[in-house]
Amino acid sequence: MTKKNTKNNKTVLDRELYINREISSLEFNKRVLEEAYDLSNPLLDRARFVSIVSSNLDEFTSVRVAGVWDQVEAGLEETDESGSTPRQLMHQLCTLMHELMADMYNCFNRSLRPALKRENLVLAKFKKITQRQRDFIESLFLKTIYPVLTPMVVDKSRPFPLLANRSLNIGLLLEDERQDSEIVFATVQVPAVLDRLVELPGEDDKRIFVLLEDIIKAHMEQLFTGHKIITMGCYRIIRNAGLGVDEEGAEDLLEAIQQSLKMRKWGEVIRLELEHGMDDRLVEFLAEELEVPENAVYQIKGPIDLTFLNRLSNLSGYEHLRYPVLRPQIPEAFNKKEDYFQVIADNELLLHHPYESFDPVVNLVTQAAGDPETLAIKQILYRVSGNSPIVAALAQAAENGKQVTVLVEIKARFDEEQNINWAKQLEKAGCHVIYGLMGLKTHGKILLIVRREETGIKRYLHLSTGNYNDVTARIYEDVGFFTCDPYMGADASALFNMLSGLSNLGTLYKMYVAPSGLRARFMAEIQKEAKNARAGKKAHIIAKMNSLIDSEIIDNLYKASQAGVKTDLIVRGICCLRPGIKGVSENINVRSIVGRFLEHSRIYYFYNDGEENVYLSSADWMPRNLDRRVEVMFPIEEESLRDRVMNILDAYLRDTIKVRLLQADGTYVRLDRRGKTKFNAQEYFLGTGL
Numbered sequence: 001m002t003k004k005n006t007k008n009n010k011t012v013l014d015r016e017l018y019i020n021r022e023i024s025s026l027e028f029n030k031r032v033l034e035e036a037y038d039l040s041n042p043l044l045d046r047a048r049f050v051s052i053v054s055s056n057l058d059e060f061t062s063v064r065v066a067g068v069w070d071q072v073e074a075g076l077e078e079t080d081e082s083g084s085t086p087r088q089l090m091h092q093l094c095t096l097m098h099e100l101m102a103d104m105y106n107c108f109n110r111s112l113r114p115a116l117k118r119e120n121l122v123l124a125k126f127k128k129i130t131q132r133q134r135d136f137i138e139s140l141f142l143k144t145i146y147p148v149l150t151p152m153v154v155d156k157s158r159p160f161p162l163l164a165n166r167s168l169n170i171g172l173l174l175e176d177e178r179q180d181s182e183i184v185f186a187t188v189q190v191p192a193v194l195d196r197l198v199e200l201p202g203e204d205d206k207r208i209f210v211l212l213e214d215i216i217k218a219h220m221e222q223l224f225t226g227h228k229i230i231t232m233g234c235y236r237i238i239r240n241a242g243l244g245v246d247e248e249g250a251e252d253l254l255e256a257i258q259q260s261l262k263m264r265k266w267g268e269v270i271r272l273e274l275e276h277g278m279d280d281r282l283v284e285f286l287a288e289e290l291e292v293p294e295n296a297v298y299q300i301k302g303p304i305d306l307t308f309l310n311r312l313s314n315l316s317g318y319e320h321l322r323y324p325v326l327r328p329q330i331p332e333a334f335n336k337k338e339d340y341f342q343v344i345a346d347n348e349l350l351l352h353h354p355y356e357s358f359d360p361v362v363n364l365v366t367q368a369a370g371d372p373e374t375l376a377i378k379q380i381l382y383r384v385s386g387n388s389p390i391v392a393a394l395a396q397a398a399e400n401g402k403q404v405t406v407l408v409e410i411k412a413r414f415d416e417e418q419n420i421n422w423a424k425q426l427e428k429a430g431c432h433v434i435y436g437l438m439g440l441k442t443h444g445k446i447l448l449i450v451r452r453e454e455t456g457i458k459r460y461l462h463l464s465t466g467n468y469n470d471v472t473a474r475i476y477e478d479v480g481f482f483t484c485d486p487y488m489g490a491d492a493s494a495l496f497n498m499l500s501g502l503s504n505l506g507t508l509y510k511m512y513v514a515p516s517g518l519r520a521r522f523m524a525e526i527q528k529e530a531k532n533a534r535a536g537k538k539a540h541i542i543a544k545m546n547s548l549i550d551s552e553i554i555d556n557l558y559k560a561s562q563a564g565v566k567t568d569l570i571v572r573g574i575c576c577l578r579p580g581i582k583g584v585s586e587n588i589n590v591r592s593i594v595g596r597f598l599e600h601s602r603i604y605y606f607y608n609d610g611e612e613n614v615y616l617s618s619a620d621w622m623p624r625n626l627d628r629r630v631e632v633m634f635p636i637e638e639e640s641l642r643d644r645v646m647n648i649l650d651a652y653l654r655d656t657i658k659v660r661l662l663q664a665d666g667t668y669v670r671l672d673r674r675g676k677t678k679f680n681a682q683e684y685f686l687g688t689g690l
Contacts, residue, residue, distance in 0.1 A: 017558065017578055017585075019666045020082040020089060021549050022064050024574040026096050029053050029060070031594045031660055031668060033100070036107050043115055044313040044321040045596070050112060051310040053104055057097070058166060058307075061271045062241035065093055069240070069270055081551055081576070094295040105302045112309075119321060120206040121312070123303075126214045133200040133208065140198070141219050148194060149216065151223040154185045160289045161187065165239040165267065168192075168305055170217060171282050172232040174224055183230060185285055188223060190216060190234075196308045209312070211303055233278035235286055236304050240267030269296075276301045323596050326474065326686070328357035340364045341371075341451065344460055344482045348638050351480040352648065353466065354597060355685045358473035361447075361462055361480060362389045368449045368460075369397035375457075376403040376450040378496045380630075382443055384422060385471040391422050395429035404431040407499055409442045434500055437630065440515070442499065444632035445618045448492045459489030463634050465601040465616050476600040477682075479616055479645070481636065485510070488634065499630070514619055514631035519552075521633070522621070525606045525613065526556045532609050533564040540607040542649050544570040546600060548577055548590075549622045561587040570652045571662075572599040580664045590662035593655055595682045603649060604633070614642045651681040658682065 036049035071086035168190040272292040398404040408423040445464040466478030487509035533539035567588040579588040604615040619631035657680040660668040
């Protein structure tokens with residue numbers, strides 16, 4: 001393979017063998033949007049997919065595009081692994097973003113909106129509503145909306161206001177009616193504290209909605225009395241939300257994060273969205289004031305910011321327009337006995353979420369909190385729900401006199417503020433709280449309970465591929481594992497001692513932890529498969545993850561493919577590897593599955609000359625996971641559980657309905673189903689067996 005060296009002397013791949021991660025991320029969002037177009041999906045869930053794409057593109061702009069823009073502004077000319085300079089990549093991203101945004105609004109305007117109307121869910125245009133509905137709006141505006149609005153004029157004494165990130169605004173050009181005067185600009189923010197989707201009195205079983213900004217526009221003259229409104233239109237900005245924290249120079253990490261959160265709201269404008277047909281004078285004024293380049297201005301043919309569709313998708317009374325309600329199962333072992341410690345002592349167990357309930361995890365912590373024999377509870381929390389029963393149980397445990405240690409990762413992107421609040425509440429309850437580690441994010445998913453029993457001290461563990469979040473556990477696919485294996489317990493204690501103190505991690509019995517040894521383990525497993533293949537032995541790798549970006553991993557997978565290793569990759573999101581290149585990667589297949597549930601588990605299988613190593617992990621194959629985070633990987637050794645994990649992987653490899661296959665050019669195609677049995681892995685796990 002052709003290689004080149006970077007300044008840090010790491011080997012990276014030739015540009016023809018590496019897909020740019022940002023472009024691959026947009027390809028993932030295309031696949032999500034395909035679910036919105038797919039008529040086999042229920043209508044309101046199709047609307048939810050559009051909302052997801054809209055939200056994803058906002059975050060992608062504020063983080064990934066902003067990062068590329070920073071490089072352009074800094075004048076960097078170095079190429080990335082795919083061979084693009086920051087300026088070239090920025091041009092590509094803007095082109096693809098415009099295409100994807102146009103496709104998203106095409107889906108909304110031509111497919112979703114008419115389909116919703118046929119189901120008597122009407123997003124009405126203001127000029128077509130009835131007098132009764134106008135009277136309702138008039139009353140609502142005067143009593144609720146008008147008192148919240150703040151009109152702002154820009155003139156010599158009042159500069160252009162500092163607009164909040166992702167805020168929706170209405171821009172106007174005004175002229176004083178009493179005298180000849182200059183045209184002035186004004187703006188009104190659409191209040192985020194009010195519901196954007198306003199339901200009107202319906203007629204003939206119809207549910208009719210208008211958007212809050214349309215109501216404000218219809219009453220704009222009341223905000224600017226004595227002035228003539230020449231033109232107006234909606235606009236929205238996306239700012240650079242990169243969380244730049246000088247951890248080395250910070251005396252207090254918590255204080256540094258809190259200060260950076262305040263600054264995030266006012267970063268540089270990266271994207272400007274304008275209502276289609278906006279007056280050119282308004283366009284020019286906004287682009288100039290906000291200092292937005294031309295290719296970062298988006299003319300929106302429809303309501304700006306389609307995330308409001310998420311609320312529409314959750315309307316009560318329309319269950320027939322959504323997927324059937326999921327009722328997660330509780331494994332029989334937990335139903336037979338109330339003593340969760342005895343259940344885990346009898347047998348190791350797996351939970352496959354969301355098909356199986358997250359309740360046993362919550363119940364285990366709750367039982368430990370009130371158990372007189374429990375001495376200590378230690379846990380890592382990365383993202384938790386807004387009303388977390390896990391946090392409540394940990395607080396109760398501390399109040400009951402247990403020694404409770406919780407690492408709350410306050411650098412979890414966009415959850416920083418909530419995590420800081422949880423951490424402070426846990427501290428008040430008496431927990432020992434660690435606010436993350438300097439220079440590293442702690443992303444591992446692990447719960448350790450130390451218990452005094454007749455035979456001595458015993459450690460109970462729960463490890464998982466997903467977060468301790470009872471809400472997302474209903475929609476994210478993940479795998480959790482219960483064990484009281486003494487060797488894993490010793491590994492867990494060593495890990496927590498490293499996190500809370502100054503002890504070295506040392507050599508572990510069964511777990512592999514980043515950034516110290518996880519990368520090396522993956523390299524060893526891949527290289528062993530390649531060695532076996534070269535010796536004429538069967539060699540096979542199956543890996544399921546969210547993202548595959550790491551160039552060293554990709555380079556070794558290419559070498560394994562050249563040696564004859566069959567490699568099946570199930571990568572939900574970003575994949576920078578190019579499969580099917582002759583002489584390089586023809587033994588590698590990459591598939592992506594997007595469906596009702598967010599495929600979140602990380603599962604790694606290596607044939608290992610028939611010994612078959614099976615691992616679960618919190619880590620994707622990304623540099624950040626392997627080098628800049630505390631991640632955990634653990635083996636599944638018990639035969640029946642290993643068979644169950646293999647059955648999970650097999651189901652994804654058999655999927656013919658939701659699967660998309662990655663091509664060498666970086667695009668994805670549907671599987672040619674001619675002659676193949678229809679099989680949907682997610683439906684299979686739900687028990688329908690489609």
